[in-house]
Amino acid sequence: MRNKEFAVIGLGRFGGSICRALSEEGMEVMAMDLDEDKVNEFSTIASHAVVGDSTDESVLKSIGIRNFDLVIVAIGDNLKASILTTIILKELGVKQIWVKAQNDYHEKILSKIGADRIVHPERDMGRRIAHNIISNNVLDYLELSEEHSIMEIVAGTKIDGKSLIELDVRAKYGVNIVAMKRGKDIIVSPQATERILKGDILIVIGADTDISRFEKNLI
Template identity: 65%
Template sequence: MNKDYAVIGLGRFGGSIVRELIELEMDVLAVDIDENRVNEYVDIATQAVIGDTTEETVLKDLGLGNFDNVIVAIGDNIQSSILTTLLLKDLGVKQVSVKAQNDYHARVLEKIGADYVIHPERDMGRRIAHKLASSSVLDYLELSDEHSIVEIMAQEKLADNSLLDLDIRAEYGVSVIAIKRGDDIIVSPDPTVNIKEDDILIVIGNDDDLTRFEKSLINN
C-alpha cells in the first residue's frame, strides 16, 4: 500500500497521528481549515496546507484522490466530517479512516463507506477501565466490536502451571497466543511450557470470555 498519508483535522487527535506517522518515516500531508493549526505543523508534516475539505474542488486540488490512506480527524463538526468522508470515497480513496464523535456519527460514517471508524475516547475508556479493574491487566486492544487482545501479568494463581494444566481455552474460551518472558517472546507457546510469575500472557478472545477470565484473576 502507498506510504503517503493525508490527515484532515489537526486537533489533538489528528496532530498526534501526524507526529506518529512522521516518526514512522511516512510522508504526511496535513490539512486543516484553521491557519494557526496548519502553521503548527509546517515544520513537522511533509506538507501542511489550509483547506476546507467539504469543498470537492479543494480535495481535487490537493490531489487527495491519489492517496491510498486518508485519516479524517475533524473535531466537533460532525457535518464536515461526514461530507469530507463522502467526498473522499467518491474520489476513490482506498482507505478512509474517520474519528467518530458518538455512536450515531459512527453509524452514518459506516453507511456512507468509511473503511475504518475510530472511537478514541471510547476505546481509551475501555483500556483504562480494564487496567483499573485488575492489576494483572497491562494493556487492552480492541480488534472488533466483539473481540480483543489483552496483556495479562501472570501472578500467583497462574505461576508454576502449564497452559495444559490451566486449560484456559476450554475453561474460558480464550487463547494464549504468546508469552513475553523478559526480553524473549514465545509465540504459539507449547501447552506444556510452565508459566512463570511475572510472565506476560498475550490473550485473544471474545470480549465476554476475556472479561470472565479477568474476573477469575481478580477473585482469586
C-alpha cells in the same frame, strides 16, 4: 515499491498526533486544516502542510487528494464538515478513508456513506483505562468483536510454575494463550509443556466472559 502517502485533515489533538507519529516513522504525510496557525505548526513536521477547507471539493481536487493511499478525517466537533468531507473523498475515489467519529449517530452516517474505518479514540481509550482500573492485571486489550478480545494479563502467584497442560485453560476456560512475554523474550504459540512464571505477560484470546473467569480464578 513507492512509499505510501497519507493525508490528515484536521490538526486537532487527534489528527495532530497521527500526523506527528506518521512523520516520526518517516512516512510521507500531508497535513490540512482550516486554521492557518495549526498549519504553520505542522509545516516543519509534515511533508506538506496546507490551509484549506476540506468541504470544498475544488480544494481537495487541487491538492490531488485521489493520489493519497489513505486519508484520515480528524475533524472534531463539526459533524457536518466531517460527513461532507467524507462524502466528497468517497466521490473523488480515495482508496482508503478513515474517519474519527464523535458519537454513535455520527458513526452510523459514516458507515452508510462508506468510510472504510471509523475510529472512536476517546471511547476506546476510556474503555481501555476502565479495564485497567477494574483489573490491575490487565495491561492492554484489543477488542475483536462486541464479545471477544485479546488481552495482556500479568501472571500472578496462583499459576506460578504451572505448565499450560496442567492448567488446561483451553478446556476449562475456553481461552487460548497465544503468546507469553518474559522480560525481553516472547514465546509465540507456547508448547503445552511451557511453564508460566509469576510476572509473565500472557496474551490470551477468547470471549470476554471466559477471559474474565480465567483471570478471576487463576490470576
